[in-house]
Every structure is written in C-alpha cells, then in structure tokens.
C-alpha cells in the first residue's frame with residue numbers, strides 16, 4: 001500500500017524489489033486518493049510508472065480508506081492474485097501452448113543451434129514455475145523467454161503473480177548438431 005499524499009519512498013521501492021525476487025503475488029493500492037488534486041494524481045501516475053513499472057504483473061488500485069472507495073475491486077484483485085499464484089497448469093495444455101507459441105514465432109538460432117522446445121510441465125506454485133524441456137535450450141534468448149512468459153500469462157490469465165519460465169535441456173550428445 002502506497003500513500004498518495006507522501007511520495008513513493010525508497011522503502012516502497014525496495015519492498016517492491018523483494019516481492020519480485022521472492023516471487024510473491026501482489027496487488028498495489030495507492031491510498032488517500034481522496035486527499036490529492038488532479039495535478040498530484042498525474043504526478044503520482046508518472047512516478048508509479050517510473051519507479052514501479054517493473055511490477056507490471058500486478059493490478060493497481062487507487063483507493064481511499066477514509067472515504068471507503070476502491071476497496072471492493074481491490075479485494076477482488078487480491079482473490080485473483082491468490083488464484084493465479086496457485087493456478088494448476090496441466091502438462092498437455094502447457095505443451096500445446098508452447099508448440100503454438102513456437103509456430104507463431106520460432107526461437108531464433110544462436111550460431112548453429114536451433115533451440116527445440118518439446119514439452120512443458122508445471123514445476124511449482126506460488127509463484128507458478130513452468131519448466132520447458134527440449135534441446136539446445138541454452139540458446140533461448142531472454143527476449144524469447146519473455147515472449148513465452150507472456151503467451152502463458154495470457155492463456156491462463158495469470159494476473160497478480162510473478163511467473164517463472166525455466167529451460168531444461170535434455171542431455172543428448174547429438175543435440176549440439178544443427179537440425
């Protein structure tokens with residue numbers, strides 16, 4: 001919970017960092033929204049984007065504890081974030097999704113290596129971990145991992161939780177040859 005009358009403190013920013021590092025789910029509430037004018041509201045929106053923009057998996061609510069507005073929708077987001085953190089992602093669904101993602105957009109080659117994504121399963125909850133199995137997965141770029149992450153998020157409607165995507169290459173002496 002942030003305070004709209006105060007600015008975003010260093011402590012807020014450092015708590016935000018811990019949340020991502022530890023994979024906790026999150027809903028952001030900016031309280032005392034009744035107590036600030038339009039100019040200040042615009043400043044806060046810019047400041048939120050600048051300092052906490054990396055928390056883009058979380059829903060943001062402008063609320064007032066005193067005037068009691070925004071509380072219901074905020075609590076709905078809490079339930080949604082909890083459900084997302086503990087979501088069950090089935091192996092067949094994940095695998096189909098990964099194959100569809102690859103069809104739409106192939107992972108780029110790295111030298112002679114073309115990563116081959118074979119199947120995916122869920123490796124953990126809170127936060128959800130998706131483990132992708134295949135060959136030459138070391139060659140998958142961070143950009144491509146983010147693409148896969150956004151496909152998974154969109155398909156399973158995972159809002160309010162970090163999501164981890166891990167690559168696990170099958171050790172295969174021939175996997176290093178180009179396809």
Ligand SMILES: Nc1nc2c(ncn2[C@@H]2O[C@H](COP(=O)(O)OP(=O)(O)O)[C@@H](O)[C@H]2O)c(=O)[nH]1
Pocket residue numbers: 003031032033034035063064065066067
């Ligand atoms: N205008 C306004 N003031 C609030 C709101 N919520 C808390 N306050 C006031 O903020 C003051 C400081 O409390 P607060 O910042 O919530 O708590 P603290 O930071 O834990 O000490 C108190 O006087 C509260 O009445 C709100 O939604 N709107």
Ligand SMILES: [Mg+2]
Pocket residue numbers: 003
């Ligand atoms: Mg305070």
